[in-house]
Amino acid sequence: MRERFVEWRPRIDEAIEELVPRVIDETYLGDFFGEATYQYQSEAIQAALADPLWNLLDRGGKRWRSVLFLVMIEAVGEDPAEYLPFACIPEILHNGTIIVDDVEDGAQKRRGTTALHHVFGTDIALNAGNAMYFIPLKVIDQNDDILDDGQRLQTYEMLTHELNRTHLGQGMDIYWHNQEAVSVDEQRYYEMCACKTGCLARIVSRLAAIVTDKPDRVEYRLARYAEEMSIAFQIGDDILDIEHTLDKAGEFGKEFGNDIREGKKTLMVIYTVEHASTEQAARLEEILWADDNTDEEILEAIDIMQSVDALAYARERAQDLAASARGHLDELDLESEAETDLQEFTRFVIEREA
Template sequence: MRDALTAWRTDVDQEIAQLLPRSITNETLADLFGPPRFEYDTEAIEEALFEPVWDLLDRGGKRWRPVLFLELVDALGEDPERYLPYATIPEILHTGTIIVDDVEDDATLRRGEEAIHLRYGTDIALNAGNALYFVPLKIISQNPANLGPDQQLAIYEMLTFELNRTHLGQGTDIVWHNTPNIEITEDQYLEMSACKTGCLGRIAGRLAALVTDSPESVEEAFAAYAESLSIAFQIGDDILDVKHSLDEAGDFGKAFGNDIREGKRTLLVIHALREAEQADRDRLESILTAETVTDQEILDVLSLLQETGSIDHAWETAERLAADARSHLEGLGLDPEVLESLNEFTHYVIEREQ
């Protein structure tokens, strides 16, 4: 899968550029949004939408969701090249969600650089992020793979369902990191992740089944695989934030102790709050809900996560979810070589270094 991530990245970005060009004209806007009744201000639209979006896309990102889509299509014995435009759908949606997420979390960095709302303004960031929820629908109406009407409708309905659920997850997360002394169970955390992060993975999985007109059982299996994979990825991300914070952020591209500063209730924090002594729990809650957090306070939290075994617990949970993801691909008759790559990816998401 590491090879696939490298091999497909350029193709995916080229497809995104076909839909969202770096430089726009009146013709570009007419094709994407329809002709103006009077006159578009192309410079304003480029500044408000296209420039910030490409700023973020050019910073990197693994593109693992579109690559997962393509690998799943390949596993079914179909030609991924035929469906390449559809691979941009989960990546464009993901880009929109992280722009809005950074506003809501008051994040300072994204992919090693200034967050989009800090560089361009909150108003532009929110508008651009929200626009990206709708832009991918153009691919369905353009219908580059000549899908049947029933398939197109099924994709519209799938996207509506999954995108609604992402907002359940994000809303839950917002309340958690703004509420002091809140009781959160591990199952509630996993459900939040299944909605917030898992739904974007599920979109990639379900989309692969829908564009290839596969049976409902395949769609359900791909959705379950991608959901467990996504939650494991999120837990791996939280572990990396702690790991690199212990090394003063390293090359991870996040601020030192970013999740702690934002007061995020990660699986590690939830476990620590359950296992720590009352005085340590009170101290942890006070740091997570503080307006400003010092580096020493972050170090105190990191020490507590180590002392309570919360890092190891998170690793074990991620590994269990990765194994669950692999189980959903069994018995589907997938191409053995691609199946091996998909199984390897479940290890990569929790063993990666960045």
């Protein structure tokens, strides 16, 4: 798996540069956005689009959505190199949502350094983030030699559907976040993850099936695999935040007890509120809701969660979801080396250490 990242990452970035070059000129603008009615200004678009986009991408990121897409193409028996431009779609969309999320959350940092809206200003950052919701769709139009009319229409309808659900999931998450009481149950938490995180992974899968013209059955199973893996990933992420807090690992990008300070309603919080005593549940809600927390309060919150074995419960659920995700792959007749990698992905998302 690791070698795939090494192999593909530079080629993915080249494909992204085809869509949004690091240096913008008027020829590119005319080609990509259509001939100007009057006159474009390339330096403005450089500053408003290319600079923020590449500033974020150059901070790192594994491009795992693109790599997952390419591995899926191989898994269904096709040549990933032929479909490289499509790998940009989920990657640019994802990075767009990151910029927007950081504005929504008033985040200070991203990938270890200043959040984009604090570097470029909220206006430039947000406009660039939103532009990144539409720029990658141009790939569909540009590749009408690979996709026939039916496939292009299917792609647009799929993206519209999944991006609508992404905003639904984000809405649910924000709503819970803005309430003191934990009003969400486990099923709704999974739904939120399935929408908010899962839909981008579903885009990866469904796109791989659509562009290679595979039957609905393949599209469905790959999408379910991606969705369940994403929920497992989200739970894994929340567990990691607690584990790192317990380790007080200062090197980790996040601050100490970040999720608790933010008041995040994680699966562990939901499970604890359902299983701890009324007093303990109320105390946990109080700590999560407070504007500021001392380090002692952070540890107290974790103690309450640990008293009902919430971490162990969350880890089990993540493992179940990852196993179920692998089950969807078993239903398909995939190319074996790529299938092994897809299975490895489901382990990586819950066993990673950062």
